[in-house]
Amino acid sequence: MLTRTDLNLSMLPQTGSPPVRWRISDGLVPYVEAVAEMEREVAAIADGRADELVWLLEHPPLYTAGTSADAADLIEPDRFPVFSTGRGGEYTYHGPGQRVAYVMLDLKRRRQDVRAYVAALEELIIRTLDMMNVRGERREDRVGVWVRRPEKPLLPDGSMAEDKIAALGIRLRRWVSFHGLSLNVEPDLSHFTGIVPCGISAYGVTSLVDLGLPVMMADVDMRLREAFEEIFGASVSETAVT
Numbered sequence: 001m002l003t004r005t006d007l008n009l010s011m012l013p014q015t016g017s018p019p020v021r022w023r024i025s026d027g028l029v030p031y032v033e034a035v036a037e038m039e040r041e042v043a044a045i046a047d048g049r050a051d052e053l054v055w056l057l058e059h060p061p062l063y064t065a066g067t068s069a070d071a072a073d074l075i076e077p078d079r080f081p082v083f084s085t086g087r088g089g090e091y092t093y094h095g096p097g098q099r100v101a102y103v104m105l106d107l108k109r110r111r112q113d114v115r116a117y118v119a120a121l122e123e124l125i126i127r128t129l130d131m132m133n134v135r136g137e138r139r140e141d142r143v144g145v146w147v148r149r150p151e152k153p154l155l156p157d158g159s160m161a162e163d164k165i166a167a168l169g170i171r172l173r174r175w176v177s178f179h180g181l182s183l184n185v186e187p188d189l190s191h192f193t194g195i196v197p198c199g200i201s202a203y204g205v206t207s208l209v210d211l212g213l214p215v216m217m218a219d220v221d222m223r224l225r226e227a228f229e230e231i232f233g234a235s236v237s238e239t240a241v242t
Helices: 031-045 114-130 189-194 216-232
Strands: 019-026 053-058 064-065 082-084 090-094 098-104 137-139 142-148 160-173 176-183 236-237
Touching: 019 216, 031 053, 031 064, 031 098, 031 176, 053 137, 053 216, 090 098, 090 189, 114 137, 114 142, 114 160, 114 176, 114 216, 216 236
Parallel strands: 019 053, 019 236, 064 082
Antiparallel strands: 053 098, 064 090, 098 176, 137 142, 142 160, 160 176
């Protein structure tokens, strides 16, 4: 079987497709409001009433539980609000300083291949990090993007320490994707200790600032958009609704 690295990662749309709307929200968007907006947008895209959308935002501190979440991985259930969500994956944290990208694409216009789509989202993050001289890597047994930490102690099995810098969790409805990815720019990393992130306890969590890159969110957004257009095609700026 091909690894995700070996897959064709291009997810360009059919010729003549309109550009993807690119929306950036200022401030912290409440999670319930964001999910309701995604539901509206996904329905409109699936019905042909709206063009595809990428929505960049930040949330207030919260935990979300994906469809594979294990209750034992919620270590501090009273620390932040906890939301059950229909995306794939386990527990994850969202909060200020973390760039969340909700990606709503019609895969019928692209490729109806979920595995390739997940790999393409990983590639989006890897290329974004590469523009900032950070080597992000995928792991076949762990969805997300990882950074090697040679300065940290070796893991119990003798392998090099690795930290997660970006998480993925998606859902499809009528072949339209929603939810998406989160990239740690400058979140409070101590907030991740209330959960076992993505059910994986052997590895840590990092951010761009933790790696010594004091970048601004706007700089990350520009690089995300450039990498997105390489993989998924053209986008057009849209005024945020929140």
